[in-house]
Amino acid sequence: MTLSSAISERKLLHRLKEGDQEAFSSLYTTHHDALYLYAYRLAGDEDQAADFVQEAFMYIWEKKALLHIETSLIAYLFRAVRHRFLNLKAHDKVRADFAANFQRHLDQSAYAVDRIIEEKELFEQLQAELAKLPQKMAQIFRLRQQNIPDREIAEQLGISEKTVKNLMSQTLKKLAHTFKRFVLFLFA
Incomplete structure (x- = not known):
């Protein structure tokens, strides 16, 4: 990044912090495509990639007054997209683990119910045979x-x-x- 682009990025960031929608639009237009390609490489899905980028920009806009960016703005945006991807993967893993555990519980419960029914039927048959x-x-x-x-x-x-x-x-x-x-x- 050249000195002049760093200065213009700082000015853009300052305008963004003040709520300048034009600064936000400029930021979006300048960085959207690169972020989308990065997100697509991470997720391998167009819709998820678009969602990650949109969420990153929404976060920037919502937290604009609190932003404290030490590195370049684009590096910050790339990290934000990556963070959303990692959160989704962690969430997917939690959901998959929950589904597997729930299925295991259902299987065990079904087995236990089957076993109870079978034991009851066998007990009744045993009582009939004992009577003979x-x-x-x-x-x-x-x-x-x-x-x-x-x-x-x-x-x-x-x-x-x-x-x-x-x-x-x-x-x-x-x-x-x-x-x-x-x-x-x-x-x-």
Whole structure:
């Protein structure tokens, strides 16, 4: 930048700070195309590039009284466009992360609901199958579900511990035939 262009840029900036619309129009006309090309190279999208440039100029106009530019005005504008691009990318990443996390949550919730429904259906089927079993076998199975040791089950029912184990084994074989998946779920 030559000395005369630096002086004229300082005068333009001073006029802009005072609210001179003509100075702003001159600034816009002089730098718009270069900023647009830069923004387009960053974004790869014409509409986004136009938005970045427009936002940078709007910011300059809105904050004109507060502007404190140490470098050249064009360098400031290029940084403003780049800043808008980086903000958009950060925002897109946040949105993508949120969408991925939300989808993961939905998938987990759907899985949990499916699992609850499946467990309820299996439990109802189990109750129906237990009703078909001889009384002692069903009692032993229910007591085992409550984590009561075989010794205590034997005492409660007045049978030997070995009988408890044998009846439980027979019960599991009968249920396994009907509920292969459920038996694995129960005793996994």
